[in-house]
Amino acid sequence: xxxxxxxxxxxxxxxxxxxxxxxxxxxxxxxxxxxxxxxxxxxxxxxxxxxxxxxxxxxxxxxxxxxxxxxxxxxxxxxxxxxxxxxxxxxxxxxxxxxxxxxxxxxxxxxxxxxxxxxxxxxxxxxxxxxxxxxxxxxxxxxxxxxxxxxxxxxxxxxxxxxxxxxxxxxxxxxxxxxxxxxxxxxxxxxxxxxxxxxxxxxxxxxxxxxxxxxxxxxxxxxxxxxxxxxxxxxxxxxxxxxxxxxxxxxxxxxxxxxxxxxxxxxxxxxxxxxxxxxxxxxxxxxxxxxxxxxxxxxxxxxxxxxxxxxxxxxxxxxxxxxxxxxxxxxxxxxxxxxxxxxxxxxxxxxxxxxxxxxxxxxxxxxxxxxxxxxxxxxxxxxxxxxxxxxxxxxxxxxxxxxxxxxxxxxxxxxxxxxxxxxxxxxxxxxxxxxxxxxxxxxxxxxxxxxxxxxxxxxxxxxxxxxxx
Amino acid sequence: xxxxxxxxxxxxxxxxxxxxxxxxxxxxxxxxxxxxxxxxxxxxxxxxxxxxxxxxxxxxxxxxxxxxxxxxxxxxxxxxxxxxxxxxxxxxxxxxxxxxxxxxxxxxxxxxxxxxxxxxxxxxxxxxxxxxxxxxxxxxxxxxxxxxxxxxxxxxxxxxxxxxxxxxxxxxxxxxxxxxxxxxxxxxxxxxxxxxxxxxxxxxxxxxxxxxxxxxxxxxxxxxxxxxxxxxxxxxxxxxxxxxxxxxxxxxxxxxxxxxxxxxxxxxxxxxxxxxxxxxxxxxxxxxxxxxx
Numbered sequence: 001x002x003x004x005x006x007x008x009x010x011x012x013x014x015x016x017x018x019x020x021x022x023x024x025x026x027x028x029x030x031x032x033x034x035x036x037x038x039x040x041x042x043x044x045x046x047x048x049x050x051x052x053x054x055x056x057x058x059x060x061x062x063x064x065x066x067x068x069x070x071x072x073x074x075x076x077x078x079x080x081x082x083x084x085x086x087x088x089x090x091x092x093x094x095x096x097x098x099x100x101x102x103x104x105x106x107x108x109x110x111x112x113x114x115x116x117x118x119x120x121x122x123x124x125x126x127x128x129x130x131x132x133x134x135x136x137x138x139x140x141x142x143x144x145x146x147x148x149x150x151x152x153x154x155x156x157x158x159x160x161x162x163x164x165x166x167x168x169x170x171x172x173x174x175x176x177x178x179x180x181x182x183x184x185x186x187x188x189x190x191x192x193x194x195x196x197x198x199x200x201x202x203x204x205x206x207x208x209x210x211x212x213x214x215x216x217x218x219x220x221x222x223x224x225x226x227x228x229x230x231x232x233x234x235x236x237x238x239x240x241x242x243x244x245x246x247x248x249x250x251x252x253x254x255x256x257x258x259x260x261x262x263x264x265x266x267x268x269x270x271x272x273x274x275x276x277x278x279x280x281x282x283x284x285x286x287x288x289x290x291x292x293x294x295x296x297x298x299x300x301x302x303x304x305x306x307x308x309x310x311x312x313x314x315x316x317x318x319x320x321x322x323x324x325x326x327x328x329x330x331x332x333x334x335x336x337x338x339x340x341x342x343x344x345x346x347x348x349x350x351x352x353x354x355x356x357x358x359x360x361x362x363x364x365x366x367x368x369x370x371x372x373x374x375x376x377x378x379x380x381x382x383x384x385x386x387x388x389x390x391x392x393x394x395x396x397x398x399x400x401x402x403x404x405x406x407x408x409x410x411x412x413x414x415x416x417x418x419x420x421x422x423x424x425x426x427x428x429x430x431x432x433x434x435x436x437x438x439x440x441x442x443x444x445x446x447x448x449x450x451x452x453x454x455x456x457x458x459x460x461x462x463x464x465x466x467x468x469x
Numbered sequence: 470x471x472x473x474x475x476x477x478x479x480x481x482x483x484x485x486x487x488x489x490x491x492x493x494x495x496x497x498x499x500x501x502x503x504x505x506x507x508x509x510x511x512x513x514x515x516x517x518x519x520x521x522x523x524x525x526x527x528x529x530x531x532x533x534x535x536x537x538x539x540x541x542x543x544x545x546x547x548x549x550x551x552x553x554x555x556x557x558x559x560x561x562x563x564x565x566x567x568x569x570x571x572x573x574x575x576x577x578x579x580x581x582x583x584x585x586x587x588x589x590x591x592x593x594x595x596x597x598x599x600x601x602x603x604x605x606x607x608x609x610x611x612x613x614x615x616x617x618x619x620x621x622x623x624x625x626x627x628x629x630x631x632x633x634x635x636x637x638x639x640x641x642x643x644x645x646x647x648x649x650x651x652x653x654x655x656x657x658x659x660x661x662x663x664x665x666x667x668x669x670x671x672x673x674x675x676x677x678x679x680x681x682x683x684x685x686x687x688x689x690x691x692x693x694x695x696x697x698x699x700x701x702x703x704x705x706x707x708x709x710x711x712x713x714x715x716x717x718x719x720x721x722x723x724x725x726x727x728x729x730x731x732x733x734x735x736x737x738x739x740x741x742x743x744x745x746x747x748x749x750x751x752x753x754x755x756x757x758x759x760x761x762x
Contacts, residue, residue, distance in 0.1 A: 216570070223574045
């Protein structure tokens with residue numbers, strides 16, 4: 001491709017991500033986006049202005065050298081691009097799919113001023129997928145072994161990122177996971193059509209190839225404690241990345257009815273236990289042709305709604321108590337959900353679940369209006385007197401957030417916590433109140449994103465390395 | 470044995486031990502006592518706690534009480550009644566085969582103190598739950614009276630083991646083939662009349678636990694029930710096992726499984742356990758057909 005002038009590059013349109021049609025994808029669990037081919041990737045990469053000071057990197061929580069990898073994609077050197085990305089991110093195929101690029105790297109992109117930022121996420125995904133297809137593996141650590149060992153509790157994004165960096169530093173790393181499958185929220189939470197499990201497994205086996213040891217079926221804090229890891233089991237340091245795994249319920253009448261369940265339960269049954277398959281041994285409510293409501297406006301709520309739709313539910317209605325502007329879900333996901341037929345009711349909140357012989361039959365909602373901003377600056381929803389409505393529904397999926405999982409905290413009395421129940425950490429290092437114990441991800445921040453958890457895991461890895469030396 | 474597609478991909482069992490079955494003995498109709506390797510669980514298990522198992526690589530996750538643990542041998546004992554597809558598959562497995570997963574010990578252990586006179590009341594396979602509790606209570610210096618009930622003599626299990634740890638064991642069967650003809654509550658009523666009972670612990674069918682709670686309520690005797698709601702992960706993550714206790718929503722997996730029997734909403738629990746009855750009936754039929762074939 002001939003060298004383009006800066007002006008020419010700025011005129012080019014963003015290369016559209018190929019996507020399966022809404023009618024086709026709404027009936028199965030295959031991936032929505034099908035990914036760039038080489039030509040598309042090179043074309044998109046050729047738009048990069050190759051800024052002297054790449055501000056996109058400032059927008060990336062893990063500081064991937066974005067400009068440098070894009071320049072290589074533009075000339076067709078995908079392997080070189082992969083090497084650069086892997087320096088800072090052990091899970092590029094995951095992050096290329098689920099990161100909110102629009103509010104991070106792409107928001108910072110200079111081309112974004114014209115509304116057409118370079119598609120960094122799509123390119124990251126392209127590079128990672130190409131590498132996987134070619135069967136290339138992450139190199140084993142070349143650092144001489146330090147003789148130090150770290151226990152990583154939880155195999156979600158924070159733990160995996162931490163393990164990935166520590167193994168490269170020459171430490172021995174064991175990751176403990178409570179469930180039978182690795183990946184934390186990547187395995188049980190994010191649905192197949194947004195993040196195929198094969199990709200998660202592949203990126204995790206990349207870590208195993210580098211020498212990270214994984215032990216499933218261990219819930220640290222119930223039985224084996226954090227203290228046991230540091231005494232009996234001889235680990236020099238511990239990273240706590242146990243996530244925000246305790247679903248909140250609205251605390252309204254009727255939430256014990258059959259048909260009311262947390263998004264965690266619904267998604268776990270389908271994603272982790274494959275209840276959508278006809279030969280699955282784990283059941284999920286049969287929603288085919290039946291109405292389903294989802295309460296909440298985050299990514300988990302959108303995921304749950306789209307899974308319900310794929311199980312044949314009709315109609316699927318999301319109920320969110322603020323306006324669309326305040327919805328925490330990614331814009332792309334909201335748009336995809338709408339295209340597929342998910343209805344979104346804004347400024348409504350459930351007030352009571354009504355049942356018939358123990359089974360949910362309807363939910364009564366109340367209209368809300370936006371009031372004064374809360375402490376986080378988001379407009380507070382205020383109920384409108386007398387504005388009630390009853391919606392018939394068989395299933396109500398609750399996706400209003402998670403509290404920190406208390407199992408490890410309860411069994412570790414020395415571990416200081418915040419008033420919100422999260423683990424108190426130094427925001428720079430992840431250090432906790434116990435020497436040698438570090439924490440990061442949702443257990444420290446409350447519910448956030450995959451990439452922020454990765455960033456926290458990496459920061460902690462650096463701090464753990466320094467602490468052990 | 471069935472093997473899930475892609476099972477090799479989803480497992481990186483680099484250090485997780487194999488949960489090999491040492492022995493499986495039929496102790497009653499469709500009831501097996503299984504001794505299985507689970508060193509981490511065996512090392513830490515305390516009375517009242519449970520495990521989640523997946524017998525096969527594509528099985529659902531099911532909670533089972535830890536009936537016994539041998540930290541030296543690294544084994545635990547489970548008692549399983551084949552009432553559904555997964556439990557039927559579990560009981561069909563033989564010594565030398567291995568479960569796919571065992572996670573535990575889960576839940577809070579039973580509160581053990583020197584209370585005085587304690588009565589443990591079990592119905593059906595609930596005796597597997599109360600046996601380690603009775604043992605721990607006896608070791609803490611309590612006088613322990615065991616009441617074990619079942620449909621008939623055939624379904625009475627672990628009576629010798631209960632006799633070993635309790636000061637006295639009383640039996641009840643619905644058909645009178647062993648012990649008192651009637652329910653465990655008939656026996657409990659007599660015991661409450663004859664002794665100053667300081668604490669009651671109960672495990673078994675929901676209507677039985679509810680009846681035990683109703684019986685002891687007027688006496689003001691602290692009564693603890695070990696609940697068995699539907700559960701998926703067992704770690705607090707899904708909330709499927711939530712129960713209403715004194716008007717509060719609690720999770721049986723991390724706040725229980727034992728709760729104040731006078732405060733539990735048993736009607737709601739009973740109803741919620743019916744959520745997947747149709748599915749479970751189909752699975753049980755399929756599992757039996759598969760085993761027969």
